[in-house]
Amino acid sequence: METILFLSPTEAGSPLPKNALEALAATKQLADSLGTTFSVGLWGDAPKADDIASCGAARFFAVTGAEFAQPRYATDAAAAEALCRAANATIVIGPAGSRWNRVLAGVAHRLGGRADSHVTGLSASDGSPRIARWYYRQRMEGILSRTQRPWVLAVESGIVPAWHGEPGTAVVEAVSCTPPAPRSKVTGIESPAADQQTIRPDADLLFVTGAGWTKKQPDGQVKTAEAEKLILAFLRLSRASLGSTKSLVDLGGEGHATLPFLTHMNQVGQTGSTPRHAKGLSTCCHGEEPHTVGWRFVGERRAISLDPNCGWARGKADVLYVADAFAVMEKVNGLLARKAGG
Numbered sequence: 001m002e003t004i005l006f007l008s009p010t011e012a013g014s015p016l017p018k019n020a021l022e023a024l025a026a027t028k029q030l031a032d033s034l035g036t037t038f039s040v041g042l043w044g045d046a047p048k049a050d051d052i053a054s055c056g057a058a059r060f061f062a063v064t065g066a067e068f069a070q071p072r073y074a075t076d077a078a079a080a081e082a083l084c085r086a087a088n089a090t091i092v093i094g095p096a097g098s099r100w101n102r103v104l105a106g107v108a109h110r111l112g113g114r115a116d117s118h119v120t121g122l123s124a125s126d127g128s129p130r131i132a133r134w135y136y137r138q139r140m141e142g143i144l145s146r147t148q149r150p151w152v153l154a155v156e157s158g159i160v161p162a163w164h165g166e167p168g169t170a171v172v173e174a175v176s177c178t179p180p181a182p183r184s185k186v187t188g189i190e191s192p193a194a195d196q197q198t199i200r201p202d203a204d205l206l207f208v209t210g211a212g213w214t215k216k217q218p219d220g221q222v223k224t225a226e227a228e229k230l231i232l233a234f235l236r237l238s239r240a241s242l243g244s245t246k247s248l249v250d251l252g253g254e255g256h257a258t259l260p261f262l263t264h265m266n267q268v269g270q271t272g273s274t275p276r277h278a279k280g281l282s283t284c285c286h287g288e289e290p291h292t293v294g295w296r297f298v299g300e301r302r303a304i305s306l307d308p309n310c311g312w313a314r315g316k317a318d319v320l321y322v323a324d325a326f327a328v329m330e331k332v333n334g335l336l337a338r339k340a341g342g
């Protein structure tokens with residue numbers, strides 16, 4: 001019989017984030033399909049389990065201390081290891097994120113187990129757990145099991161709805177862990193203002209910009225400044241996540257006039273990212289396979305291109321608007337602004 005443990009770091013005063021609640025839901029589903037129970041392990045400054053008291057966990061464990069508040073390999077790994085040992089866990093499930101992804105391999109090694117990251121599915125077959133993972137840039141899905149225990153997993157966000165339920169009072173078992181002497185300290189966090197942060201994994205819409213925005217337009221003019229204004233206005237009004245083609249983000253590296261808010265982090269495709277959004281709108285992009293392969297998990301796909309023979313027209317998009325994206329986006333922004341203004 002497997003002993004399943006859901007693990008997550010916590011931040012003082014904040015509820016568990018969405019990706020942790022999704023991993024909790026995935027843990028619960030796995031335990032249900034294996035016909036067993038699961039436990040919860042939390043660590044941090046003052047980890048509180050009350051928000052998830054009704055999740056159905058058989059036991060709650062916590063490593064508590066100011067030393068465990070900051071994201072740091074040494075203290076995160078020590079806390080996770082102590083929790084796994086306290087729970088006697090054979091299957092350990094945490095949310096893919098910077099903290100858990102950084103330590104899961106080390107924790108598995110200390111426990112003599114095995115680790116798998118980028119898990120996109122958990123299931124049971126003949127009483128044994130199985131995981132799903134994508135390979136070869138998301139082209140092939142593999143289902144695998146392992147005999148080694150503990151099996152330490154990082155579950156990707158977006159694969160199951162987040163757990164939600166009534167808060168309550170959880171009976172938490174304190175786990176002792178002597179923190180290793182820290183060699184690093186977080187002195188502050190620098191992050192772009194919310195409006196400058198253009199990659200928004202939780203957005204319903206992915207808005208992709210292609211190199212066409214910076215190319216000579218039918219009237220013979222290059223309109224990069226106008227493109228920048230239209231794109232930023234649309235992002236502000238729609239709260240969409242911004243993706244790009246490789247051609248457009250590469251332009252900056254070549255010293256060409258380009259859109260300064262785009263980096264390779266925005267690149268979608270074979271050598272870029274494979275984001276998950278309910279809808280996608282591509283603009284000024286040709287829709288070539290190395291780019292559209294990154295749209296694998298985008299639900300409904302639409303594109304605006306001047307070229308009626310572009311890749312989008314050949315089965316890559318559900319709807320292709322053969323139109324000038326400058327004109328279309330100006331109209332769309334006007335409609336959104338009017339809607340926002342009531």
Ligand SMILES: Cc1cc2nc3c(=O)[nH]c(=O)nc-3n(C[C@H](O)[C@H](O)[C@H](O)COP(=O)(O)OP(=O)(O)OC[C@H]3O[C@@H](n4cnc5c(N)ncnc54)[C@H](O)[C@@H]3O)c2cc1C
Nearest residue numbers: 210211212245246269270271272284286290291305306325
């Ligand atoms: C090994 C390899 C890996 C690659 N990986 C990636 C990857 O990860 N991601 C990626 O994106 N690419 C990748 N590429 C590159 C890819 O093959 C394409 O070259 C790239 O996606 C083209 O970008 P684009 O469509 O923006 O530019 P273009 O091909 O230049 O297309 C621009 C389009 O904009 C249209 N247009 C111009 N003006 C307007 C207007 N006013 N309104 C509407 N439409 C307009 C044009 O008609 C044209 O169709 C890879 C290539 C290779 C060989």
